[in-house]
Amino acid sequence: MIDTQAALENNLLEDHIYLIDNLRTEGSIGEGTKDLTSKVNGAYWSDGSQAGEYLFNWLPYPIASISPILPKTYKKDRAKAHDVTNLERLQNIAQSTKENATKDFSELTSKIGRNLKIKNELGEISTASTKLMGLNGDILPNNYSDPANMITHLTPQITNITGEAVDKGIIYPAQYGTPVPIKDGWYWSASTASKFVGTYKYTMHITLFKPSVSKGEIIWTPKYFTHDAQIEIVNAPMVNGFTKAGVTFLPII
Amino acid sequence: MKTITIVSVVDVVGALTTDSLENNIYLLDNNKNGGSSELATETLKTKVNKGDTLLWTIMPMEPESYSAIANIEIDKAVCEPKQLTYEGSDVTYWSATIKKDFIEAPYSIHFKLGNKEHVVKPNKNSRPALIGNK
Numbered sequence: 001m002i003d004t005q006a007a008l009e010n011n012l013l014e015d016h017i018y019l020i021d022n023l024r025t026e027g028s029i030g031e032g033t034k035d036l037t038s039k040v041n042g043a044y045w046s047d048g049s050q051a052g053e054y055l056f057n058w059l060p061y062p063i064a065s066i067s068p069i070l071p072k073t074y075k076k077d078r079a080k081a082h083d084v085t086n087l088e089r090l091q092n093i094a095q096s097t098k099e100n101a102t103k104d105f106s107e108l109t110s111k112i113g114r115n116l117k118i119k120n121e122l123g124e125i126s127t128a129s130t131k132l133m134g135l136n137g138d139i140l141p142n143n144y145s146d147p148a149n150m151i152t153h154l155t156p157q158i159t160n161i162t163g164e165a166v167d168k169g170i171i172y173p174a175q176y177g178t179p180v181p182i183k184d185g186w187y188w189s190a191s192t193a194s195k196f197v198g199t200y201k202y203t204m205h206i207t208l209f210k211p212s213v214s215k216g217e218i219i220w221t222p223k224y225f226t227h228d229a230q231i232e233i234v235n236a237p238m239v240n241g242f243t244k245a246g247v248t249f250l251p252i253i
Numbered sequence: 254m255k256t257i258t259i260v261s262v263v264d265v266v267g268a269l270t271t272d273s274l275e276n277n278i279y280l281l282d283n284n285k286n287g288g289s290s291e292l293a294t295e296t297l298k299t300k301v302n303k304g305d306t307l308l309w310t311i312m313p314m315e316p317e318s319y320s321a322i323a324n325i326e327i328d329k330a331v332c333e334p335k336q337l338t339y340e341g342s343d344v345t346y347w348s349a350t351i352k353k354d355f356i357e358a359p360y361s362i363h364f365k366l367g368n369k370e371h372v373v374k375p376n377k378n379s380r381p382a383l384i385g386n387k
Contacts, residue, residue, distance in 0.1 A: 001260065001262060001279075001281050001293070001312075003281075003283050003285055003286075005283060005286075006283070006285055006286045009286065010286075015285075016285065018279065018281055018292060018293040020262055020264075020279050020293065020314065021314075022264045022266065022267060022314045022315065024264065024267065024276055024277070025267060025270070025271075025276075031276075031279070031293075032279045032292070032293025032294060033293065059316075061312065063258055063260055063281050063282065063283040064258050064283040065258065065310075066310075066339065067310040067311070067312075067339065067344050067346055068310070068312045069310075069311065069312070069313075069320075069344050070339060070342055070344050071342065074339070074341075074342060077341060078340070078341055081341055134256075135256050135258055135308050136308065136337070136339070136346070136348065137339035137340055137341075137342075138340070149255055149256055150256045
């Protein structure tokens with residue numbers, strides 16, 4: 001979890017990143033801090049045989065954002081629905097004989113919303129099919145220009161995972177697609193060679209997008225950061241969280 | 254006046270196996286630069302001012318598991334959280350506006366976790382709080 005706004009304001013990721021895994025019961029340390037060591041109890045099964053691999057998934061998310069539970073197409077769907085509604089309103093205005101039709105038209109155009117504009121390393125600006133969205137999911141009006149408040153931030157992107165754990169063949173990270181709503185359907189994943197007992201550092205390469213105002217509209221510019229974390233593989237056997245026994249058998253009640 | 258998001262990151266499987274939120278919940282907000290403290294703990298202290306808007310959302314660590322905020326209990330003189338739905342979806346969030354200046358307002362978040370209605374309350378002695386400006 002990243003406080004993207006604060007990280008970008010301070011140009012410092014490490015004070016605004018909170019690493020959390022679901023291996024706390026296994027003994028991970030540093031949960032909710034910038035220094036996470038994920039514990040892998042899994043070199044062996046409880047009967048002493050070689051254990052299977054652990055699978056790690058990395059899911060970066062901005063704190064200032066709409067709910068991560070929303071469908072991955074939500075932003076696009078809302079932009080499309082917003083345009084359809086406004087086209088219907090435009091049709092009504094065009095057919096209206098009211099004297100204040102011009103005023104209605106002006107009001108309507110101010111609420112169309114602006115599509116997201118993202119600058120690349122060459123300074124070129126591309127336009128996304130999603131619109132600038134508030135933290136409550138509403139499309140923000142055309143003249144909205146306060147990048148420090150209310151807007152839902154773009155999701156941070158992991159662009160690579162490198163370092164000792166990769167160099168030594170402990171993890172083989174890659175980006176995958178998923179139908180699950182979190183992370184726009186994309187996430188980084190790696191299987192872990194849990195037979196290699198030890199502690200291994202790895203580096204996440206993370207891109208944040210900084211909103212700034214240019215000619216009255218918000219432009220998002222990528223900013224590049226790295227952050228380290230560790231995996232610790234130990235000999236202790238895997239344990240079923242419900243039974244506290246081995247993971248092979250489930251209790252019959 | 255700010256809009257502050259408070260996210261509950263929940264290890265749903267961890268909470269269900271231990272039947273407790275202890276060590277399975279991490280509350281975060283986007284106002285550390287504005288004075289919030291104890292981020293990524295269950296006792297998050299969110300710094301707020303009169304007129305600020307708060308939004309509570311939830312993030313399950315396992316995306317496949319069901320989780321939702323069922324209720325937020327707080328002194329109604331400070332704010333009155335209401336459950337709202339993102340337009341065009343059935344996903345909910347909770348929102349409130351800070352009504353007045355105050356010193357500190359501890360609160361409880363109730364969660365529904367898993368595939369049946371399972372309400373879990375944080376420990377009363379380790380509750381999150383809003384920190385006012387009085």
